[in-house]
Amino acid sequence: MSYIEFNNVKKIYKMGDVKIKALAGASFTIEKGEFAVIAGPSGAGKSTILNLLGGMDTATTGEIIVDGQHVNEMDAKQLTAYRRYDIGFVFQFYNLVQNLTARENVELAAQICKDPLDIDKTLDAVGLSDRKKNFPAQLSGGEQQRVAIARALAKNPKILLCDEPTGALDYQTGKAVLKLLQDTCIKHGVTVVVITHNLALTPMGNKVIRVKNGVISDVTVNENPVPIDEIEW
Template sequence: MSFVRFENVGKIYKSGDVEVRALHGVTFEIEKGEVCVVVGQSGAGKTTLLNILGGMDVLTEGNVILDGRDISSLSTKQMATYRRLDIGFVFQFYNLIPNLTALENVEIASQLSKNPLNSEKVIAAVGLKDRMNNFPAQLSGGEQQRVAIARALAKNPKLLLCDEPTGALDYETGKSILKLLQEACKKSGMTVVIITHNSALTAMADRVVKIKNGTVASVKLNDNVVSVEEIEW
């Protein structure tokens, strides 16, 4: 059985009498340990899809199954536990707590988890061993994003969700962040979903899901996964 399954998922947002259909008939699967890149233009429905998978939004129709569990039927309380224990999030903006050091930002996340990784080891693994006692304001954008990734990894989640993780970074820094995500997936066997509008990033993925106008335009398996260093955009 697939690790992630979307089955005919639809999402309608209502504002007064107006209904906006953000997703309709979305069906695809992701296997455990894959890097899956979800690609599409702004407004295609990528972030809505990610928010439903991450338990931050509720679908209108269909089912979402993660690791054999139908998350679309969870109560509000169960959903909060699901977000806390099963999901790691990396966003375009780092959302670090400014008056905590890099290490403390990571430790906060690991305290939420049943089976966390060692915070200092994770900080070292993302290349910030010498910066762990710095505050976010003392770190570059790329370093802050590395802290955000370390924070997500320290939870030891079943699934790592990344929403335009390089969007606020320059080209070289963005590449180093994507390389870090690719390597983290390989080393730990973690399943990683990256949302992007940049179709060049599909070369780094095991699976590519193209979203267009709120539905799945195509799902492709990549027989020739390329290391991030070799990708140009």
């Protein structure tokens, strides 16, 4: 059994009398410790996959299994615990608490989980050792995204889910953030799932899952993922 399994997952949203098929039977697997890239154009279903995987939304039909747990069968209380303990989220817009320092933002996340990592070591690992006392407004976009990654990592999650994590960043800063995510996966064995519309990023993944019109159009395994430093776009 794979670490993450999507088996014929469908998600239909109802808008009045209109039914919108966000996913039309998506199936794929991701192994433990893999860096997976889910790629495809806007509206393909990438965010829906991430939301279902993170327990922020529920599937209409199909099976979602993470580390042996049937996420699609969880009730609201179980889903809350799953999101709290097992999942780290990194969004395009950093979602930091503005009146808390970088360290306090990370500390907030560490307080709600079972086995958090050391806050200061986590901030050091993302290159923010000298910015811990700064508030988000005093940090660049790239630094704020690093705080968001540190916050997600401090929870010591099973899976790190990243929704267009470089979407609000310039080219060089975005590269630095992707390198941080790639290094985190390699050094700490965290399963990382990144969704992106930028197909140039696909060589950095161990596994590339292409989404088109609510289905998986292609899955590629890269035996030798390319370091982000060597990718240009």
